[in-house]
Amino acid sequence: MRQNQARRAALLDAAIDVLAREGARGLTFRAVDAQAGVPGGTASNYFANRDDLLTQAGTHVYERLTPDPETMARSLEGPRDREKVLQLMHEVVGRVSAYRAGYLALLELRLEATRRPGLRAVLTPRIRKDVDDNVDYHLSSGLPGDATAVTLLYLAMNWLIVERLTLPDVFGEEQARELVERAVERLIPEV
Known part of the structure; x- marks a missing residue:
């Protein structure tokens, strides 16, 4: 059909x-x-x-979270320095947080993957690819910071998003912005 x-x-x-x-x-x-x-x-x-529905929903979340080519091109305009990384981290936190249902669904899928080996087998390489793509993009774009710094930013920003979406009163908007700034400051060298 x-x-x-x-x-x-x-x-x-x-x-x-x-x-x-x-x-x-x-x-x-x-x-x-x-x-x-x-x-x-x-x-x-x-x-x-x-299971097919769960798996395809997870794939669809990533399709919706992936920035369009214009956003990607704009992301590298200007100097490639710590300030650019800070701008990118604020953009990522804002963009992902704006797709609240998608991110919460992805968290549900991750929890469900602990009980469903088939879903785990699909999500693990997808999320591993997301991490690797973020690191590769950062390194190939000439932004400062090594693979470990990018991975630590990935983890920090993801957990900050979890806090903002699930318990928004833990960190207010200003404190969340400040945390992004401090994470970039501590993990990305000044060029």
């Missing part, structure tokens, strides 16, 4: 919303159909089973 790609994307967006709101246990074909506003049974026509 030929499938409508726009409807598939809408179903995956709905799955992400359900994951973020209800957790992995609440992700059912019925819940996805209701969230997408489509007739019952639609999601089951697009996804072989629940």
Whole structure:
């Protein structure tokens, strides 16, 4: 059966919303159909089973989080120094935090991967690739800092995003900005 790609994307967006709101246990074909506003049974026509839906939802989150080529090109305009790294970290925290449902869904998928070896087998190389791509991009772009510094920034920014999305009163907006600045200051050498 030929499938409508726009409807598939809408179903995956709905799955992400359900994951973020209800957790992995609440992700059912019925819940996805209701969230997408489509007739019952639609999601089951697009996804072989629940594991397929979980896996494709995880892939879709990354597609939505990946900056477009224009954003990537703009990210390297100007000097490649510590200040540029700081700008990039603020942009990443802002962009990822703005896609709250996607990031929370990804956290749910990570938790579910501890119980589902098949999902773990899909998520592990995907997230490893994300880390490697971030390091490779940073190093190849001529920005200051080594692979370890980039990995530490990746970990620090991700946990800061978790705090901002799950317990926003732990660190206020100003304190979060200050933490990003201190992390970059301590991990990236001045050029």
